[in-house]
Structures are given as C-alpha cells and as structure tokens.
Amino acid sequence: xxxxxxxxxxxxxxxxxxxxxxxxxxxxxxxxxxxxxxxxxxxxxxxxxxxxxxxxxxxxxxxxxxxxxxxxxxxxxxxxxxxxxxxxxxxxxxxxxxxxxxxxxxxxxxxxxxxxxxxxxxxxxxxxxxxxxxxxxxxxxxxxxxxxxxxxxxxxxxxxxxxxxxxxxxxxxxxxxxxxxxxxxxxxxxxxxxxxxxxxxxxxxxxxxxxxxxxxxxxxxxxxxxxxxxxxxxxxxxxxxxxxxxxxxxxxxxxxxxxxxxxxxxxxxxxxxxxxxxxxxxxxxxxxxxxxxxxxxxxxxxxxxxxxxxxxxxxxxxxxxxxxxxxxxxxxxxxxxxxxxxxxxxxxxxxxxxxxxxxxxxxxxxxxxxxxxxxxxxxxxxxxxxxxxxxxxxxxxxxxxxxxxxxxxxxxxxxxxxxxxxxxxxxxxxxxxxxxxxxxxxxxxxxxxxxxxxxxxxxxxxxxxxxxxxxxxxxxxxxxxxxxxxxxxxxxxxxxxxxxxxxxxxxxxxxxxxxxxxxxxxxxxxxxxxx
Amino acid sequence: xxxxxxxxxxxxxxxxxxxxxxxxxxxxxxxxxxxxxxxxxxxxxxxxxxxxxxxxxxxxxxxxxxxxxxxxxxxxxxxxxxxxxxxxxxxxxxxxxxxxxxxxxxxx
Numbered sequence: 001x002x003x004x005x006x007x008x009x010x011x012x013x014x015x016x017x018x019x020x021x022x023x024x025x026x027x028x029x030x031x032x033x034x035x036x037x038x039x040x041x042x043x044x045x046x047x048x049x050x051x052x053x054x055x056x057x058x059x060x061x062x063x064x065x066x067x068x069x070x071x072x073x074x075x076x077x078x079x080x081x082x083x084x085x086x087x088x089x090x091x092x093x094x095x096x097x098x099x100x101x102x103x104x105x106x107x108x109x110x111x112x113x114x115x116x117x118x119x120x121x122x123x124x125x126x127x128x129x130x131x132x133x134x135x136x137x138x139x140x141x142x143x144x145x146x147x148x149x150x151x152x153x154x155x156x157x158x159x160x161x162x163x164x165x166x167x168x169x170x171x172x173x174x175x176x177x178x179x180x181x182x183x184x185x186x187x188x189x190x191x192x193x194x195x196x197x198x199x200x201x202x203x204x205x206x207x208x209x210x211x212x213x214x215x216x217x218x219x220x221x222x223x224x225x226x227x228x229x230x231x232x233x234x235x236x237x238x239x240x241x242x243x244x245x246x247x248x249x250x251x252x253x254x255x256x257x258x259x260x261x262x263x264x265x266x267x268x269x270x271x272x273x274x275x276x277x278x279x280x281x282x283x284x285x286x287x288x289x290x291x292x293x294x295x296x297x298x299x300x301x302x303x304x305x306x307x308x309x310x311x312x313x314x315x316x317x318x319x320x321x322x323x324x325x326x327x328x329x330x331x332x333x334x335x336x337x338x339x340x341x342x343x344x345x346x347x348x349x350x351x352x353x354x355x356x357x358x359x360x361x362x363x364x365x366x367x368x369x370x371x372x373x374x375x376x377x378x379x380x381x382x383x384x385x386x387x388x389x390x391x392x393x394x395x396x397x398x399x400x401x402x403x404x405x406x407x408x409x410x411x412x413x414x415x416x417x418x419x420x421x422x423x424x425x426x427x428x429x430x431x432x433x434x435x436x437x438x439x440x441x442x443x444x445x446x447x448x449x450x451x452x453x454x455x456x457x458x459x460x461x462x463x464x465x466x467x468x469x470x471x472x473x474x475x476x477x478x479x480x481x482x483x484x485x486x487x488x489x490x491x492x493x494x495x496x497x498x499x500x501x502x503x504x505x506x507x508x509x510x511x512x513x514x515x516x517x518x519x520x521x522x523x524x525x526x527x528x529x530x531x
Numbered sequence: 532x533x534x535x536x537x538x539x540x541x542x543x544x545x546x547x548x549x550x551x552x553x554x555x556x557x558x559x560x561x562x563x564x565x566x567x568x569x570x571x572x573x574x575x576x577x578x579x580x581x582x583x584x585x586x587x588x589x590x591x592x593x594x595x596x597x598x599x600x601x602x603x604x605x606x607x608x609x610x611x612x613x614x615x616x617x618x619x620x621x622x623x624x625x626x627x628x629x630x631x632x633x634x635x636x637x638x639x
Contacts, residue, residue: 123602129618130627131621131627132566132569132622133562133623136602136603137589139603141596142593142602167603
C-alpha cells in the first residue's frame with residue numbers, strides 16, 4: 001500500500017512523458033500533447049495543447065476565454081482521467097458553475113468527486129494597502145494546495161491579468177509571474193492561462209513574453225448583424241498546427257472549432273449504391289443510382305422540381321427502412337408534407353415511423369456556423385443514412401458570402417466521415433447562372449450534379465433533367481424530360497426527331513404519330529395476311 | 532516561524548481585545564520577520580494593551596490562504612474593528628501602515 005502510494009507520487013513528479021506515445025508518433029507531433037477535448041481544436045493543433053506546459057489564450061471580453069479554459073479542465077477530468085484546478089480571478093465559483101452548466105457540464109459534481117478543484121482569488125485594489133516588499137507566495141501556496149489536494153494534472157488561470165489591476169508593484173508582479181510559469185512547468189502541469197487582448201502588444205500586460213509555448217487567439221466579430229467567433233493558433237512551439245482563422249461556436253455541448261476541412265481527405269468511398277426511387281434516373285446513373293456516402297447537388301431554377309426530386313429520394317430511402325434527415329429552409333415540415341402529397345409522395349407516414357425527420361428553420365436566423373452546429377448535433381443524434389439540405393442557397397442572405405463554400409466543405413466532410421449521403425439542392429436562375437456568386441465553385445465539391453431546367457418549347461414549359469457530372473460511374477449524357485403525374489415522378493423516354501430531342505406536346509404528338517404508324521403497319525400486315 | 536497567538540500585556544481569559552490583527556506569512560523569510568517586527572513595534576507604540584496578533588504560516592496551514600483571500604505575503608489583515616482591512620508588504624512604511632489600519636498616531 002505504502003509502496004504504491006510512493007510510486008504514484010514519483011509518477012506525478014515526472015508527468016511530461018507522453019501518455020499515448022503511439023498516437024503522438026502517428027500524428028508526427030514532436031512535443032507531447034494533452035488533448036483539450038474540444039471538437040476541432042485538437043485537430044488544428046494535431047493532438048491538443050503542449051503537455052506539461054502553459055498555453056496562453058488571448059481574447060477580448062466575451063470571446064469565450066473562460067469557456068475554453070473551463071472546458072479544458074472539465075474534459076480533462078471527465079474524458080482523459082486528468083483532474084484539474086480552476087483558479088478564477090474574475091468570476092466567483094457560483095458564476096463559473098452556472099456558466100459551465102449551460103454547456104451541459106456538472107461542475108459541482110466534479111468538485112464533489114474530487115476531480116476538479118476551484119479557487120476564487122479576489123483582488124480588490126480598494127481593500128489593499130501596500131507598504132514595503134512582498135511576493136506572491138500566497139498565490140503559489142493556494143495553487144499548490146489545490147493541485148495537491150486532488151492530484152491535478154491541469155490548471156486553468158482565468159484571468160491572471162486581474163492581478164495587474166489589483167496590485168501596483170508591477171515589476172514584482174512580473175517577476176512573480178515568471179516564477180509562476182516556471183513553477184507550473186517544473187511541476188509538469190498542463191496549464192491554460194487567459195489574458196485580455198492588448199492594443200499594441202498581443203496581451204494587455206505582455207504576458208506572451210512569459211508564456212511562449214502555445215498562444216491561441218480568440219476573436220468575436222459581427223458582420224452584417226451576424227456574430228461569428230474565430231480562433232487562431234498564433235504560435236505553437238515545436239509542433240505543426242493549422243495557421244488559419246477558424247470559426248468556433250459555444251454550442252449547447254461546449255466549444256466547437258470548425259476546421260475548414262479535417263486537414264485530411266481520407267473518408268471511405270464505398271461502391272454501394274443508393275437508388276433514387278426514380279427508376280429512369282437510376283438508369284441514367286449507370287443503372288444503379290447514386291453512390292452512397294457521396295455528395296449530390298440538385299440545382300435548378302425556381303419551379304423546376306428540386307424539392308420534389310429530393311423528397312422522392314427521401315421517400316425511397318425510408319421505404320428501404322433507412323433514416324433520412326431533411327433540413328428544409330424554405331418550407332415548414334407541414335408545408336413540405338402537404339406539397340409532396342400532391343405529387344403522390346407520402347412523407348407523413350415516414351415521419352410517424354420516425355424514419356424521416358424534417359427540421360425547418362429560417363435560414364437567416366443564424367450565422368452559417370450556427371447552422372452547421374445545429375446540423376452536426378442533429379446528425380449525431382438521429383444517425384441518418386441520408387441528409388437532405390433544401391436549399392443550400394438559402395443558408396445565407398448575402399449575395400457574396402464567402403463563408404458558404406467553406407461551410408459546405410465542412411458539412412460535406414462531416415457527412416462523409418459519418419458515412420452519410422448528402423443531397424443538396426441549389427437555386428439557380430433560369431439561364432443557369434448562379435443567383436449567389438459564392439455558389440460558383442460549390443459544384444466542384446460535389447460528386448454528382450443533377451441539373452434541372454425549364455425549357456420553353458413552342459409556348460409550353462417543360463421540365464428537363466440532365467446529369468452534369470457523376471464521378472466514378474458511367475452516366476447518361478441525355479437531357480430527359482421529367483414529368484409529375486399521379487404516379488409520382490417520371491423521366492420520360494426521349495423522342496428524337498432528326499437528332500433533336502422532342503419534349504412536351506411535340507413529344508406526345510410524335511409519340512402518337514409513331515404509335516399510329518405502328519398500328520397502321522400492323523393493320524396493313526394483317527390485311528396482307530388475310531389476302 | 533510558528534503560528535500562534537500572542538497576547539502581550541493582557542491577563543488570560545479577558546474579553547477579546549479591541550484590535551485583532553492577523554499576519555499571514557510563508558515561512559521565516561526576511562520579509563516576514565521584518566513585517567512581524569515592524570508590526571509589534573507599532574502596536575506597542577500605538578495600541579498598547581488593546582491588541583492581539585495572530586500569525587499564520589501558510590506553509591503550515593495552506594488551507595487558510597483562501598479564507599482571507601491571501602495571495603501576497605506578508606499580508607496583514609485587520610479583523611477587528613470592522614471593516615476588514617488588508618495591508619501587504621513588510622510594513623516598513625509606518626505611516627502607510629497606520630493609515631491602512633486607520634490608527635491615529637498618539638501624540639508624542
């Protein structure tokens with residue numbers, strides 16, 4: 001018993017060894033990492049924050065510094081078996097617990113279980129008189145006491161800079177902070193230190209001079225009334241890291257950083273097919289339908305039948321017993337059900353059987369990133385085989401929102417990684433030009449592109465469908481006419497008249513003529529036989 | 532340095548003196564020795580017979596640091612008379628300590 005205790009103590013004295021050596025080697029990370037457990041952040045930093053070292057998190061007020069620090073501590077305690085100390089200089093323990101509870105973490109419970117220790121350090125200048133020399137040994141003792149009481153491996157100091165406004169002897173303070181960071185390193189503690197952003201220096205009091213291993217910058221800006229938080233890894237000594245600004249959110253389940261793509265492009269590409277439920281369309285797609293886990297774009301002008309096609313694909317999937325998640329940004333669920341019923345597609349039946357879930361929202365309600373988080377959460381919860389987004393062009397209200405393509409890229413990657421087929425409709429103008437500029441280039445992200453159009457022929461509007469591209473499969477290059485009937489959707493055989501496809505009434509006319517001719521021929525044949 | 536209560540010039544079991552002071556230190560450093568020396572001298576001079584000094588060594592009792600919100604040492608806390616006042620440093624500037632404690636210097 002005594003021996004094992006000793007062993008524990010000595011292990012604690014040298015905690016800078018990598019815990020998962022295999023994983024570090026795999027990622028090619030030269031410094032050992034402590035996973036933050038924050039979605040996306042560990043991806044950008046190739047494994048997490050530098051283990052056994054302090055990291056600096058900088059941002060203005062309301063940027064999410066405290067949340068990041070809190071999640072780092074909570075995730076460490078719950079997912080990685082590393083207990084943590086949270087030293088607060090601004091919020092009280094109750095305020096922090098309330099904030100963290102809003103993210104779904106039970107801080108009180110973790111404190112009761114001895115996995116997290118919280119200490120609130122209040123520095124109030126008006127209550128303190130200074131005379132003569134002092135040091136911050138009291139603070140050190142408090143941190144050390146909290147760390148020792150639960151055997152902590154992680155420490156968060158939020159916001160250490162409050163000391164600068166509370167104490168007037170800044171040279172002493174700086175010397176003590178230098179000592180503090182060295183002390184944290186010597187103890188092998190992985191620490192997150194938050195700081196306010198400064199006007200000329202990175203932080204208001206130049207803390208970056210002391211904490212230089214890893215610096216993360218948080219930013220909060222409002223563009224066209226929609227706020228976006230962004231995160232950037234400014235510096236990460238001895239480790240590769242993503243250098244871009246990444247949007248991040250404080251969602252219902254904690255922080256979420258959204259890397260543009262997962263740095264890798266390695267999702268599986270199954271050969272399995274997803275029948276569309278429209279026989280003729282499957283025929284055009286190499287006879288079998290779409291690839292599963294692919295991204296499919298259905299674009300077309302208003303009224304060309306985009307929603308109808310994707311609704312049929314959804315219905316067909318439900319008929320096979322697969323789950324479908326339908327994000328409808330133009331129609332409410334009831335509206336969608338009613339409208340589809342008019343062309344013989346009964347979505348209500350599948351909603352009742354809980355194979356189909358329709359989520360409608362006003363697209364302009366939230367920023368793109370917020371939409372994305374809602375989608376992520378819904379997909380993780382419902383685990384569908386097919387996700388439909390109708391339409392992507394409605395996700396943003398800005399004519400040239402440069403965020404749309406990266407956001408789609410993220411969504412497509414996310415769905416592919418979760419082995420979900422993604423079907424996206426896109427509104428384009430009648431001459432085929434995209435209505436939203438940023439839509440240009442979206443098609444390159446897609447594996448299959450179905451284009452719907454209105455062909456005015458001799459005073460008649462005809463719906464036409466063509467496959468612009470479909471990677472990895474032979475596909476028809478014909479423009480097919482596409483009709484709604486009581487039987488649902490059909491693609492009609494093309495009638496060629498001197499090499500030109502006939503549509504609408506002319507097709508019907510030609511068809512009738514051909515039938516009459518055939519009947520005529522067979523009548524003549526019968527007459528011959530009679531004679 | 533040991534933690535303990537000193538009650539100079541008071542008979543035991545007397546009611547608590549009017550001035551209750553607490554000095555937080557971390558081991559017997561030069562600063563803490565100086566602070567205690569300065570404090571005793573000033574108290575004898577201005578509050579003779581009316582004070583009590585409690586010395587808390589945080590190296591011995593680290594838990595007690597949180598209660599009075601101590602981060603700097605030495606810290607002198609005036610528990611009574613209320614309100615609570617804090618003075619950090621080695622108490623080398625007598626005038627500031629007296630202002631901080633709100634003690635009016637006795638006329639010489």
